[in-house]
Amino acid sequence: MSKIGMVSVIIPTLNEAGTIGETIRTLRKVLRYPHEIIVVDGNSADNTRDIVEKENCKLIVEPRRGYGVALKVGVEHAKGDVIVMVDGDGTYEIRDINRLLEVMIDENVELCLGARMNGLYDKSMDITNYLGNKAITFLFNLLYKQRLVDSQSGFRVIMRSALEKVELSEKDMAFATEMLVNFAKKGFRMVEVPTSYKPRVYGKSKLKRIKAGMEILRVLIRGVKK
Numbered sequence: 001m002s003k004i005g006m007v008s009v010i011i012p013t014l015n016e017a018g019t020i021g022e023t024i025r026t027l028r029k030v031l032r033y034p035h036e037i038i039v040v041d042g043n044s045a046d047n048t049r050d051i052v053e054k055e056n057c058k059l060i061v062e063p064r065r066g067y068g069v070a071l072k073v074g075v076e077h078a079k080g081d082v083i084v085m086v087d088g089d090g091t092y093e094i095r096d097i098n099r100l101l102e103v104m105i106d107e108n109v110e111l112c113l114g115a116r117m118n119g120l121y122d123k124s125m126d127i128t129n130y131l132g133n134k135a136i137t138f139l140f141n142l143l144y145k146q147r148l149v150d151s152q153s154g155f156r157v158i159m160r161s162a163l164e165k166v167e168l169s170e171k172d173m174a175f176a177t178e179m180l181v182n183f184a185k186k187g188f189r190m191v192e193v194p195t196s197y198k199p200r201v202y203g204k205s206k207l208k209r210i211k212a213g214m215e216i217l218r219v220l221i222r223g224v225k226k
């Protein structure tokens with residue numbers, strides 16, 4: 001018996017016309033649970049929005065900048081009891097979505113992440129991002145007594161009831177870490193499922209490494225103090 005009523009998949013996009021169509025089609029093809037797909041677009045300058053409309057997806061245009069802003073707005077519009085967050089840039093293995101959902105339900109946890117950094121470095125992720133992620137994940141595990149391998153994964157499934165119990169205020173990439181910090185502090189459990197990562201094939205990364213790194217550090221330290 002499935003304990004999932006409906007899954008709301010939220011995809012933030014900023015100029016992802018080369019990959020968003022395929023992302024939506026793959027989701028529709030593989031996802032084995034009742035679902036809605038919500039794309040939150042940051043006023044893309046390419047034809048991302050046209051593609052989303054052609055695919056008959058729910059589209060929210062959110063001109064305020066930031067990955068965190070987009071996801072928060074998406075959650076506000078979501079009807080599902082389970083929330084999925086995944087990027088629209090074609091870098092995550094969407095086919096693993098059922099496994100993430102099943103593990104979260106079977107293990108009775110609040111959050112399941114797709115972990116991309118299993119085993120040795122394989123060049124699919126930029127080396128600076130890889131090392132930065134390793135350092136952040138090490139610090140997160142140390143400070144919040146967890147055992148994650150990929151804290152910066154943007155592919156995650158979350159129980160909506162848990163998400164509603166934490167305050168999330170980070171506007172950009174640190175949003176992902178803020179969620180983990182607040183979940184850990186509430187005693188919510190998080191697990192990972194290995195998934196593969198593909199390099200970006202279209203457009204540019206919106207990650208500003210130094211800015212994001214500083215914000216993530218601030219979030220990690222703030223969580224210990226508060």
Ligand SMILES: Nc1nc2c(ncn2[C@@H]2O[C@H](COP(=O)(O)OP(=O)(O)OP(=O)(O)O)[C@@H](O)[C@H]2O)c(=O)[nH]1
Binds near residue numbers: 013040041089
């Ligand atoms: N709506 C909206 N979406 C955003 C914004 N910034 C990033 N995104 C989307 O959020 C997702 C993650 O951003 P990416 O640029 O892929 O960041 P990243 O995954 O760290 O970088 P890559 O390794 O290059 O993929 C992508 O689907 C982006 O299009 C924003 O300001 N607004």
Ligand SMILES: [Mg+2]
Binds near residue numbers: 089091
């Ligand atoms: Mg990406």
